Amino acid sequence: MNVPQDHLTDALDRLLALVVILGEDMSGALEAQGLTTARTHLLWVVHHGGPSTQRALADALAVSPRNITGLVDGLVASGHVSREPHPVDRRATLVTLTDDGRRLMTSMVEEHRQLAHRLFGELTPRRLEAFVAGVEHVTARLQEGIA
Amino acid sequence: MNVPQDHLTDALDRLLALVVILGEDMSGALEAQGLTTARTHLLWVVHHGGPSTQRALADALAVSPRNITGLVDGLVASGHVSREPHPVDRRATLVTLTDDGRRLMTSMVEEHRQLAHRLFGELTPRRLEAFVAGVEHVTARLQEGIA
DNA sequence: TATTGTTATACTCTATAACTATA
DNA sequence: TATAGTTATAGAGTATAACAATA
Numbered sequence: 001m002n003v004p005q006d007h008l009t010d011a012l013d014r015l016l017a018l019v020v021i022l023g024e025d026m027s028g029a030l031e032a033q034g035l036t037t038a039r040t041h042l043l044w045v046v047h048h049g050g051p052s053t054q055r056a057l058a059d060a061l062a063v064s065p066r067n068i069t070g071l072v073d074g075l076v077a078s079g080h081v082s083r084e085p086h087p088v089d090r091r092a093t094l095v096t097l098t099d100d101g102r103r104l105m106t107s108m109v110e111e112h113r114q115l116a117h118r119l120f121g122e123l124t125p126r127r128l129e130a131f132v133a134g135v136e137h138v139t140a141r142l143q144e145g146i147a
Numbered sequence: 148m149n150v151p152q153d154h155l156t157d158a159l160d161r162l163l164a165l166v167v168i169l170g171e172d173m174s175g176a177l178e179a180q181g182l183t184t185a186r187t188h189l190l191w192v193v194h195h196g197g198p199s200t201q202r203a204l205a206d207a208l209a210v211s212p213r214n215i216t217g218l219v220d221g222l223v224a225s226g227h228v229s230r231e232p233h234p235v236d237r238r239a240t241l242v243t244l245t246d247d248g249r250r251l252m253t254s255m256v257e258e259h260r261q262l263a264h265r266l267f268g269e270l271t272p273r274r275l276e277a278f279v280a281g282v283e284h285v286t287a288r289l290q291e292g293i294a
Numbered sequence: 295t296a297t298t299g300t301t302a303t304a305c306t307c308t309a310t311a312a313c314t315a316t317a
Numbered sequence: 318t319a320t321a322g323t324t325a326t327a328g329a330g331t332a333t334a335a336c337a338a339t340a
Contacts, residue, residue, distance in 0.1 A: 297338100297340070298338085298340095299339105300335100300337075301335085301337095304332080305330105305332080306330085306331080309328085309329105310327090311324105311326085312326105313322105313325095314321100315320100315322090316319100316322105317318100
């Protein structure tokens with residue numbers, strides 16, 4: 001335990017620690033508003049993509065259609081979205097933000113921006129650029145491994 | 148949609164994209180071995196901390212004792228851990244790695260090291276240092292916000 | 295009396311399969 | 318025949334509350 005490690009493993013551990021604390025920060029903020037990560041993800045997609053069929057949402061979130069039914073049920077119950085009839089396809093429904101949902105997403109976009117400023121605002125442009133370059137490098141390595 | 152953003156928000160989005168793909172990479176690797184994130188977390192704690200009571204594991208993972216019962220049940224069923232009697236407290240059990248569990252964790256530590264080399268191995272020391280400094284900065288800002 | 299772990303119950307996210315209504 | 322969304326069923330992770338055995 002607490003075995004000394006090479007620098008690269010140490011760097012990965014620090015990155016993973018950041019992932020954990022960042023996840024806690026964000027899910028904590030959502031929980032304070034009675035939202036979950038999955039439901040917020042759906043709201044985000046609808047907010048940025050406009051009213052969508054559940055089928056389209058299943059593809060966008062990469063989950064089963066059945067799962068979307070459950071997420072939309074919850075968001076209808078909490079008043080964030082409504083199911084509207086599709087104008088031409090009577091099988092489909094259009095998941096649409098309510099006024100409350102739209103207001104929430106607007107403030108969430110703003111909070112997202114403020115979080116970015118809180119996290120990066122004190123970095124010099126050079127340091128920020130170096131960090132982003134590292135993020136991109138790591139992301140690219142991961143995508144190689146998957147593809 | 149696709150509204151142009153400031154550089155800081157863009158940096159946050161890139162970091163979040165990395166978080167997503169890193170999470171997928173790791174949970175995909177675990178799934179290939181029939182493990183979940185939560186169960187692996189428990190194994191990791193036992194591997195590094197030695198045999199532990201469920202109470203201690205509940206504290207270490209920051210979840211309810213009931214939750215630990217479920218995770219240990221699954222890991223006993225998959226043969227990765229066993230429940231051993233506590234030597235002096237007959238209320239408690241010691242969650243202990245089986246030989247299979249120990250072998251798995253040993254190989255997992257090695258894979259972890261290899262992942263670090265895959266992600267960072269091509270970076271120059273300067274670039275790695277700059278990236279780690281950014282990670283630490285962001286982590287510190289997040290911890291401030293919570294404390 | 296306090297603590298360890300369990301049973302009981304419940305909610306969320308996730309999946310597949312079968313089914314209904316429509317295309 | 319194919320597609321959209323639902324019901325049915327199931328498993329994992331999470332929680333609280335009540336309870337048994339032990340300290």
